Amino acid sequence: MVNQRADVGWQSSKSDSSGVSNSGESSKESSRCSTPVLDTDRTDRLRDKMKRRIESGDHWFSLEFFPPRTASGAVNLISRFDRMGSGGPLFIDVTWHPAGDPGSDKETSSMMIASTAVNYCGLESVLHLTCCNQTKEKITAHLNKAKRLGLKNIMALRGDPIGEDWVEEDGGFNYATDLVKHIRCEFDDYFDICVAGYPTGHPEAESYDNDLRHLKEKVDAGAHFIVTQLFFRAETFLRFVKDCRAIGITCPILPGIFPIQGYHSLRQLVKLSKLEVPEEIMQVIEPIKDNDAAIRSYGIQQAVEMCKVLLASGEVPGLHFYTLNREVATIEVLRQLGLWAEDPRRPLPWAVSAHPKRKVEDVRPIFWASRPKSYIYRTQDWDDFPNGRWGNSSSPAFGELTDYYLFYLKSKSPKEALLQMWGEELMNEGSVYEVFTNYITGQTNPSGHKVMCLPWNDDPLAPETNLLKDELEKVNRRGILTINSQPNINGKPSSDPIVGWGPAGGYVFQKAYLEFFTSSENVTALLQVLKKYEPRVNYHIVNVQGKNITNAHEMQPNAVTWGIFPGREIIQPTVVDPVSFMYWKDEAFALWIEQWAKLYEDESPSRMIIQYIHDNYFLVNLVDNDFPLDSCLWQVIEDMFALLDSPRETQEEGSQL
């Protein structure tokens, strides 16, 4: 903690008590800390994160997934990434299946799944890559594509030879070591590299010792850490680590944990990996082999016990889970180990992306709050991301959103489920009001289904929005069709479970925000009412044709969420930006048609009702600037209804519409 200033510059201290380290890439690129450095996990490389965790004695876990077979499987896996990501894995990895066109742009490819995890789910991700039977050109092309997509970590594997007659090629990729060398040679230090370790020796290895030497070669060629094949006894792994250390392997070695989840999956895995299940496990499992629940319960218990031994040994900095793309068993093991983040701290109020290009990003328009993946998609071509102030973004144009079919932008629910939620048949605009109201209240609709999503909100109401539930219900019933809102917050601790975000010891603030569709009749009254609320309330009101009514500066964004933290500059992660609102408006109106109207037949009454709303309603957003006072936005709406309810002659003439 003592920095001595030398004449030539700074001799920086090795560690500082704020827990922020500036090692590696990040210190080079942001020597003046132009980033918020809210979360070093966002700027550090995987190897540095591991180093930091090892130094602090903070155990981590990671999760392995395989690519799905179908498009709907991809949608499910992405949702799983979001859910399991919230538990706080240090990284996830995605396996590589040469037979499944893994480097393609298909939504089920390893490459696209890993890219989605990084870009849209904000997960540090490791892409597997096998080299067996591949040309250097092909491998380099894969790596270039991975780099372009924002992937920073590769698990370098040989992979299984195709066919029986595999022979070593001169100058080809015969071993994972060749791949590690190739990555280092072609991409220098860009990728963090993981290699596989075999606690009982690779099945094809001449001997355990020979296999260890191969592993040493892989590490010496430039690998940063090792993940092991699964095993069933803690001592298997611990002996392996000891042997690795003995021959000079010093990098982190992560045990591959496989919670037994069923009799058949166990048998299959064992067959593929040519492992032997210990007698003591088979003795327990055989008698209950038809009882899935019992086996899973045993598997959890067995994994927890083994992990406890591993962690207690002091040799294990983190655990790597073979999830088989399932959630329950792995999460339960992690919960019991106390490694699952029950109350995950959000570094920012929105889900960050892990693309290296976006690591300084710390401001976004509020409009995409419920559609973060769409926001990331529409800004993927930006060269710079706003940092500190929204206006600093030098690439303000948003990409078109015509690709509603993309698996990470699609509704999670199939058409039938949507019809059940939103109505097989709409009678009138009131039917639509009811759908919105049921979404807010969580009550079932007349056909007995809960409305779990809306075109603008693919998930149930956020806990924060729940704070406004009563008011939202009341206004939606009357045709104020809310799609986004936040309460005002006047300095709650950053650790607040509902509205908190950012580092500990800080305070978060919000201006009340309300965004809704409503009829032009309502807007006419609203505009009259809003005069009374100048300059306290800022508004933007726009219809699908782009007719835009506002009392705000046409270029100046309004910060509506900000946080004050110890020893940092102010962070203002959410703004109401007038320019972005016009891009969002296109998307918000299009969702009526793309996600709702198209559920119904052409020319059907239901479709025409949605089309009418799309063509005639206005999209309105309101900000109450006076954040220390109770929000006045509900009063604004109430005043509007009072005006509409009053006798005609008391209403002023001369609407702007």
Next chain:
Amino acid sequence: MVNQRADVGWQSSKSDSSGVSNSGESSKESSRCSTPVLDTDRTDRLRDKMKRRIESGDHWFSLEFFPPRTASGAVNLISRFDRMGSGGPLFIDVTWHPAGDPGSDKETSSMMIASTAVNYCGLESVLHLTCCNQTKEKITAHLNKAKRLGLKNIMALRGDPIGEDWVEEDGGFNYATDLVKHIRCEFDDYFDICVAGYPTGHPEAESYDNDLRHLKEKVDAGAHFIVTQLFFRAETFLRFVKDCRAIGITCPILPGIFPIQGYHSLRQLVKLSKLEVPEEIMQVIEPIKDNDAAIRSYGIQQAVEMCKVLLASGEVPGLHFYTLNREVATIEVLRQLGLWAEDPRRPLPWAVSAHPKRKVEDVRPIFWASRPKSYIYRTQDWDDFPNGRWGNSSSPAFGELTDYYLFYLKSKSPKEALLQMWGEELMNEGSVYEVFTNYITGQTNPSGHKVMCLPWNDDPLAPETNLLKDELEKVNRRGILTINSQPNINGKPSSDPIVGWGPAGGYVFQKAYLEFFTSSENVTALLQVLKKYEPRVNYHIVNVQGKNITNAHEMQPNAVTWGIFPGREIIQPTVVDPVSFMYWKDEAFALWIEQWAKLYEDESPSRMIIQYIHDNYFLVNLVDNDFPLDSCLWQVIEDMFALLDSPRETQEEGSQL
């Protein structure tokens, strides 16, 4: 207020209710509002400011000064700029005296005075320039220099021919019109140009009408507004305006107001300007010509009455005052007219500079809070200024401050006054503590003098610091030699008379800050005490050799002043920046020697006491991050003294010093 979005772009509305216009230069350069736009006066050109004021019916005033004759006169004039600037002039102007080397780098030159007004006092300034007997090259060189220094407005004058035998030169500058044309030709639209009008005709003009035609030519050549010669009757001016309008002069015409301040100055001025003083005025003045107070009082009354008539006419958007470099009469006239800003709103908590390069600047380190001119001086070579976030500044290196002699960096007080305040002879370190304490309390020292300034504070205590007076007194008495401090503020209205700044309707916040010199013994105890206050309190502790002890991130600034305003992004104008602190430290330590030690003889005990403090004391800054709670910084100091007062054995061993 209705913006229609066209396919090709935006058709912006003519005005918006936020009162922010984006006309002219500013809209071109900051189309995405990367500036805070806290104060359009900072980004608009003078002509646009006038236009805005005329449209809103908001009368303004401006102040004319002449360059001083001596260096100490320059120091006084700069102080006058600061004081009179606070009353809210739309601009000031500085006259040009060809005989006085007006374009030189001398501290008394017109060029340097105007540059200082712009750069260091943040005043919109108009530099006079006369062209008579000048070559084009010389004029262009002056204009280039003015532009380089940040001057944006020129008062284009012919000037008085030197000698009697002046004849027109072909292609030379014979009239102000030639100069206006030359400026337009060489500098396009860069400068705003003012020209002189003569309500009674130029003394050398063939006729009044002929003179009016000359004025029309000047305006047609590209002048933006007219300031008139002084006059004594409102109707003189009003007839002149009428005549100007009649021949098609449409630009603003500002009456030159000359409050009579004394018999002799009046006579001299009248002689120079070849004006006639009306009979009714002479009749009043002659009888009291030896009573200065009576004449001034009459002058004020006469000016107020004339100005009232002018303003009431509706023809006068603003008043231009010939101040004769004096304050009292002009301020009194303005007060009586209600034009003097009694409670000036600060756009930012620090005094902004008016150099166009700095118009986006909205963040500064807190260290120079009491030495803003030094800060501006040391950053004058920066190409970019921080905007939104301190770390964004791409030119973080500070210029050396070795030029303590510069008139805008020098103490306002002469050596004798400083010795009276700080002591003709110091007995020990305690004598120094007493000086600091007397500065805080405002009490007289033993020799009967008030301590009005310190080397680090050239002005009496700021009203904000007065809030901390009692605590400051207590700690200074015991050798915590405070040089900078601010109380914590948790959301006071931006209109607060003491701590408010920025546009109306906002809220301002501060973290408590304390900066002081103290002995290494105190620092040892302080460091022990500070452990209890982690991570609430951030500290930086450094001695003159650069030994630096901190618990803060070595690169990350800590925002200590910020504001939230309707419809805007967050502004965080003051930060504690660790890197800048090391530059400030050099200056802060040097001030002991440059401003204090050097008052005494070499080798004298007084000088050696100051030298000892310089060599051995530490400069400490403390931030209490928990701004919603009462500041804990006083408790930190108290704990430190308690530790020092406790028996030796209870003090821990192992100091870091």
